[in-house]
Amino acid sequence: MFLPRRFLSVSLLSVLVMVCLVGIERSLFGVRYFSERVPEVEPYNLWHAWVALSLSLAAIQGFTRDASWLGAPVLRLASRRELWICIAMLVFAAAAALLFSVDAATFSALAREDNVFEWLSALLIFASSVFFASAAIGQLRAARGGADRIAWLVAGAAASFSCILFVVGMEEISWMQRVFSISTPDALLGLNKQQELNLHNISTGFSELLYYTGSFVLLTLAPFIWLYLRKGFALGRFEAFAPSVLVLAASAPMAAFNSDNWSMLPTQMMVMMTVIILLVIADLALRGGLWREFIVLTVGAILIVAIQELFVLQAHELVRIWDPTEYKELFIAVGLAIHGYETWSRLRTLAPATELRIGRRSMAG
Secondary structure, three states: OOOOHHHHHHHHHHHHHHHHHHHHHHHHHOOOOOOOOOOOOOHHHHHHHHHHHHHHHHHHHHHHHHOHHHOOOOOOOOOHHHHHHHHHHHHHHHHHHHHHHHOHHHHHHHOOOOOHHHHHHHHHHHHHHHHHHHHHHHHHHHHHOOOOOHHHHHHHHHHHHHHHHHHHHHHHOHHHOOOOOOOOOHHHHOOOOOOOOOOOOOOHHHHHHHHHHHHHHHHHHHHHHHHHHOOOEEEHHHHHHOOOHHHHHHHHHHHHOOOOOOOOHHHHHHHHHHHHHHHHHHHHHHHOOOHHHHHHHHHHHHHHHHHHHHHHHOHHHOOOOOHHHHHHHHHHHHHHHHHHHHHHHHHHHOOOOOOOOEEEOOOOO
16 A cells, blocks of 8 residues: 655644644734734744755655655646646636736736636636546446446445535625625624625635645646546546546646735745645756757746746735735636536546456566
8 A cells, every 4th residue: 555654744834833833923923823814024934944845845845755655756748728728727827927927906806706716716616527427427327328337336436526516606606696786694694704695714824724725735646646646556547537637737837826825834845845846846857858848847847936926925015905916816726627628528538337447557577
């Protein structure tokens, strides 16, 4: 059984460090650690970022050493369409950062409720939900048609993804509260930060951290891990759920759009680990002679650092301190939509009656 001991050890250490930081900031500065606040660049904040960088480097290096027995991963040649999707996402991220630097008011206006980016995010998430629902229906048909019993489990997993994404999409648009002119119940008025008909604004800091961490695990960390493990392990039909490097690269700019939550260790580690992961995969591309992929991944890593630095140093220019996270959620939605489409496409092409085994791949050859 593969057990990434180094990676898990660093993860546990990160949790312990975060617990210590919660105590330090509460006792020395009198602030709640998981609270929205303007980023600062003081000696303590620089030390905090250094701790995050050290843990991030240790985590990625630990995992690559844990998986070294499987051999170096092989990065496939990206299609022209995939490269253009990644380039478009990088251009959009750069344009958003440029817009903020020259016109913070318009940057904020586009991030407002019921504006284009909120609805686009919701529509992309709904699209992903539909793809997973279609995949679930296809697997149910395959199971009834005599496919292996794994098809039933795959159908259940796809249906679960679909339901979760539907809820996320409805939360994004406050369950269409403003579309149907539904008033917020009195019970929520005093609890909800924006007095909207949703749950995620009741405890915004925690719910955002949970959503962003889950998105990082699914869209960034999982593709990186599977890139190393796919040579040695077979997951049968469940391999269809493994996010691709395209998902990682297209959604990677989400890591750069932080301001109100920058002071938290998980946020800083997600940014730094994303940059490190992009550079590790860029190195794999360079070793394989994939120059276009190398350039796109390297530019993506540099751009994330530059944009995040902009939102930290110029946070006082933001109209609303959380405006960058609205753009972040759009990149998350793009990654979820691509992941949903890829999962549906892979499962659709599987032969219904084919038995697909789960286990360790043969390392021969």
